[in-house]
Amino acid sequence: MAIALDWREKSKSQHFVQFYETDTFLLDSLSEYIGTGLKVGDGCIVLATKPHRESLEERLKGDGLEGAVVGDQYVSSDAGITLSRFMVDGSPDPARFTEVVRSMIAQVGKGRRHVRIFGELVALLCADGNGAAAICLEELWNDLGKTHSFSLFCAYPMHGFGGEVYEAEFTKICQQHSRVVPAESYSALASPDDRLRAITLLQQKASSLEAEIAERKRAEEEQYRLAAIVESSYDAIVSKTLDGMIISWNSAAERMFGYTAQEAIGQHITLIIPPELHHEEEEIIQKLRQGIRTQHYETVRRRKDGTNVDVSLSISPIKDSAGNITGAAKIARDITERLEIERRKDEFISMASHELKTPVTSIKGFTQLLRRRFQQRDDQESAHFLARMDMQLNKLTQLIRDLLDVSKMQAGQLAYREEPFELDVLVQETIENVQGTTQTHRLILEKLESVRVFGDRDRLGQVLINLLTNAIKYSPQADKVLVQVVAEGAQAVVRVQDFGVGIAEAYQAKIFERFYQISDPEMKAYSGLGIGLYIASEIIKRHEGRIRVESRKGTGSTFSFGLSLLEDTSAMV
Known part of the structure; x- marks a missing residue:
């Protein structure tokens, strides 16, 4: 049932608009509007699409108004054709519009008290995306209404305003009309209570929609901001599915690998991975599927021209709204220049160490x-000074040896002489030797179990010396260092515990890196090049072991390493 309008009194409502959701509702209103006019002797003009004109005329004839439809009281014209008669460069020409419509009004209005017009002209313009022309045409109708007597019934389908972008346009259209008739979902409500409930519900929906739109705008702005960051990043940023298919590719990736986004997106990530490293991708995808985070690492990737590029790679999982991992984002930084600088530095250190x-x-x-x-001349003072000089030369000699070891490690040339030996005996000997160099600390062997391993005795002794001297060096307020040698499962484990300054958690993962020095001001008071723990770590790795640290700032540190226990030595002899 259409909204309760008195269609006989439309002369009092000069320009009104009907919004509709279905053609049936529109035709109900339109046939009543035009039918009532024909019955009371008004002239009627219909400017509509062909389907609407045909359906309207069929209804009018069914109401016994066939004679009026075929007579001069009724004029019908196709809306699209009518528009073409006064549109110029996408806008309605005022003079042509007035001429076209005025001639129609004169045709049906002669000798009649009133003229009723139904028009879909503005609706067609909106449907074509020409909202500005639609508003202009509504204004021309209003201007014409100041000099000519007629009522105008406009109609718009509601689906034409289904988005926030149409809000301003919708508001302006409503403002151009003296009366606005809502669509059937509201107009069909008969009682005032039903309409009040409907209005309240619409207010709630509008409030929710505004909040949703505001949230969406914030999300879109954040998305645009992140997209801008990704696109302007110096690093290559590539995202992929769990199947390894590339789904995004920023400008830096284009520069680094030589493929455009159009060439790369949709391809498998192995597009940029050398064949001998394809296993890396398989391991990464497997870890992603299991929810295991892949640590940052350095590797090699392949450019479009076939050359390789050294990269530092970081990988983060991509999750959907439910928290499920759907892919991965990879950040690749070209480290070719850095590696070349490191190579030159290593060459310089090696050369300088040999020369020194x-x-x-x-x-x-x-x-x-x-x-x-x-001493032979009994000049004890001079002999004492030379003894101190000799001690400093020993430190310098050890530093040179360490630098040479670092160079050899980087070149893969550090020699190892592996054999079966008793690790507990080595620890005892090393403690005795280091104890002789300190007057401030007691090196206490807390636990000592007989453990036999296979390795380079001298190199492992070098590790022990480093851990013990560090424990003394970084615990100036303490007076003891605790050492343990125990068998734990299939491992021989050595622990060195001090009660010194400790290491903050933020630094613990990096202290085994080459030349790394803790930036903590308190630690800067202690001299060193940051190579001792690196050498120790590399030696333990070479023995297929692992060195660890447990520490809390201000309470001391415990360094430990584990090596495989040797039970059957027959195969090693």
Whole structure:
């Protein structure tokens, strides 16, 4: 049932608009509007689409108004054709519009008290996306109404305003009309209570929609911001599905790998992975499916031209709204220049260490010779000074050895002489030797179990010396260091515990890196190049073991490493 309008009194409502959801509702209103006019002797003009005109005329004839429809009281014209008669460059021409419509009004209005017009012209313009022309045409209708007597019934389908972008346009259209008739979902409500409930519900929906729109705008702005960051990033950022298919590819990826986004998206990620490294991708995808995070690592990728590029790779999971992992985002940084700088640095360190080794050895030899001569002459003061010089030369010699070891490790040339030996005996000997160098700390062997391993005795002794001297160095307020040698499962485990300054958790993962020095101001008071723990870590890795640290700032640290226990030595002899 259409909204309760008195169609006989439309002359009092000069320009009204009907919104509709179905053609049936529109035709109910339209046939009553035009039918009532024909019955009371008004002239009627219908500017509509062909389906609407045909359906309307069929209804009018069914109501016994066939004679009026075929007479001069009724004029019907196709809306699209009528528009074409006054549209110029996408806008209605005022003079042409007035001429076209005025001639129609004159045709049906002669000798009649009133003219009724139904028009879908503006609806067609809106449907074509020309909202500005539709508003302009509504204004022309209003201007014409100031000089000519007629009532105008406009109609718009509600689906034409199904988005926030149409809000301003919808508001302007409503403002151009003296009366607005809502669509059938409201108009069909008969009682005032039903309509009040409907209005309240619409208010709630409108409030919810506004909140949703505001949230969506915030999300879109955040998405645009993140997209801008990704696109302007110096690093290549690539996202992929769990099947390894590339789904995004930023500008830096284009520069780094040589493929455009159009070429890369939709391809498998192995597009940029050398064949010998395809296993990396398989492992990464397997970890992603299991929810295991892949740690940052350095690797090699392949460009479009077939050349390789060294990259530092970070991988993060992509999750959907339910928290399910659907893919991964990869950030690749070109480290070719950094690796070249490191290579040159390693070459320089190696060369400098070799060049320093010979003169330092000579100086040490002459220092020892002079010391013996001063002792023979009973010049104890000079001999004491030379003894102190010899101690500093020992430190310098050890530093040179460490630098040479680092260079050899980087080149894969550090020699190992592996054999079966008793690790507990090595620990005892090392403790005795280091104890002789300190007057401030007692090195206490808390637990000692007989453990036999296979490895390089001298290199593992080097690890022990480093851990013990560090424990002394970084616990200046303490007076003891605790050592344990125990068998745990299939491992021989050595622990060195101090009660010194400790290491903050933020630094613990990095202290085994080459040349790494903790940036904590308190730690800067202690000298060192940051290579001792790196060498120790590499030696333990070479023995297929792992070195660990447990520490809390201000309470001390415990360093430990584990090696496989040797039970049957027959195969090693």
